Amino acid sequence: MIEAIGFFGNMDDGISKPKKFLCSDNIMRVVKFNHPENYTRALLHEFLGYKIAALLELPVLDQKLVNIPRELAEIYSHVEGMTPGIKVGSPLVELDKNIADNGLFREPLPELYRSCSNVGMIQDVLAYDIWIHNDDRGSNMGNLLVLPKKDGSKEFVVHDHGYAFFRPVATMDRYKSLQEFKGASLTWQDHLFPFGPIYEAIKINVDLRNPQLNPFLRVVNKIESVSKQELEQIMNEVPEEWQIPDYEKKVLVSFLFDRRFKVREAIIQLVSMWWFPVWNGGALVWPDLQASSE
Ligand SMILES: Nc1ncnc2c1ncn2[C@@H]1O[C@H](COP(=O)(O)OP(=O)(O)O)[C@@H](O)[C@H]1O
Numbered sequence: 178m179i180e181a182i183g184f185f186g187n188m189d190d191g192i193s194k195p196k197k198f199l200c201s202d203n204i205m206r207v208v209k210f211n212h213p214e215n216y217t218r219a220l221l222h223e224f225l226g227y228k229i230a231a232l233l234e235l236p237v238l239d240q241k242l243v244n245i246p247r248e249l250a251e252i253y254s255h256v257e258g259m260t261p262g263i264k265v266g267s268p269l270v271e272l273d274k275n276i277a278d279n280g281l282f283r284e285p286l287p288e289l290y291r292s293c294s295n296v297g298m299i300q301d302v303l304a305y306d307i308w309i310h311n312d313d314r315g316s317n318m319g320n321l322l323v324l325p326k327k328d329g330s331k332e333f334v335v336h337d338h339g340y341a342f343f344r345p346v347a348t349m350d351r352y353k354s355l356q357e358f359k360g361a362s363l364t365w366q367d368h369l370f371p372f373g374p375i376y377e378a379i380k381i382n383v384d385l386r387n388p389q390l391n392p393f394l395r396v397v398n399k400i401e402s403v404s405k406q407e408l409e410q411i412m413n414e415v416p417e418e419w420q421i422p423d424y425e426k427k428v429l430v431s432f433l434f435d436r437r438f439k440v441r442e443a444i445i446q447l448v449s450m451w452w453f454p455v456w457n458g459g460a461l462v463w464p465d466l467q468a469s470s471e
């Protein structure tokens with residue numbers, strides 16, 4: 178297990194108060210905590226969000242489990258949100274914050290995303306968020322990060338999945354929603370402008386003019402062919418220390434497994450309600466998608 182060895186302060190943004198730590202493998206990481214205290218599922222959801230993004234081969238920062246030793250947490254016990262134990266951390270990277278000298282956006286968001294070398298995967302973010310029921314990206318620029326690369330290009334990464342799976346608090350409502358929400362819709366899906374301004378910038382970069390070139394094919398194929406074993410394997414890697422009961426792990430596995438064929442339906446519905454502006458009215462074509470067996 179990677180150990181945190183030195184605390185380097187809080188990040189500027191984030192209500193969960195992510196913190197910078199130098200780690201035992203000499204990498205500076207941004208470490209997330211279950212904060213505020215009742216957010217006892219924040220780390221679980223971060224962990225699952227990362228593992229699922231990796232399974233779908235989405236661009237995401239490499240995330241590792243990081244132990245905060247008790248002695249270190251005690252030295253900084255006055256720092257809000259500091260607690261010992263196993264957390265999750267991603268390497269501290271430079272961000273393109275898209276802020277001009279006058280404090281305004283340097284580029285409108287549609288152009289910022291268009292300038293990313295991996296803009297061809299931008300629709301995957303939507304499919305992924307629908308699958309895991311993540312409602313924390315729609316108006317939060319900090320959860321779709323843009324990284325400048327050495328060669329002058331840029332790349333987006335999905336980030337911060339604590340609010341997926343019906344929010345990070347272990348309420349009965351969350352548990353019931355996980356049991357009942359087998360359809361892939363997000364809770365405000367039927368609104369004429371669902372999902373919020375970040376998706377407005379995403380969808381303008383999704384080209385549906387040639388229905389034969391369905392940009393959702395890759396990610397939907399991945400989602401639909403996920404096996405129950407793969408999901409169970411991820412759940413088995415959840416640290417014991419987080420004390421997630423087995424029945425909750427089971428409900429999370431079924432939630433994802435039951436929704437996997439519904440993501441395509443949700444996308445078809447969005448296309449048919451003319452949610453994507455770069456569209457010529459044709460139905461998307463889904464050749465040769467195959468379901469895996471259980
Ligand atoms: N690994 C990282 N490298 C650089 N900046 C980061 C990293 N992780 C988080 N940040 C910055 O900190 C902000 C808050 O982190 P986030 O994980 O979104 O926390 P919260 O759950 O509190 O919103 C992000 O929006 C981003 O600006």
Ligand SMILES: [Mg+2]
Pocket residue numbers: 191317319320337
């Ligand atoms: Mg965030």
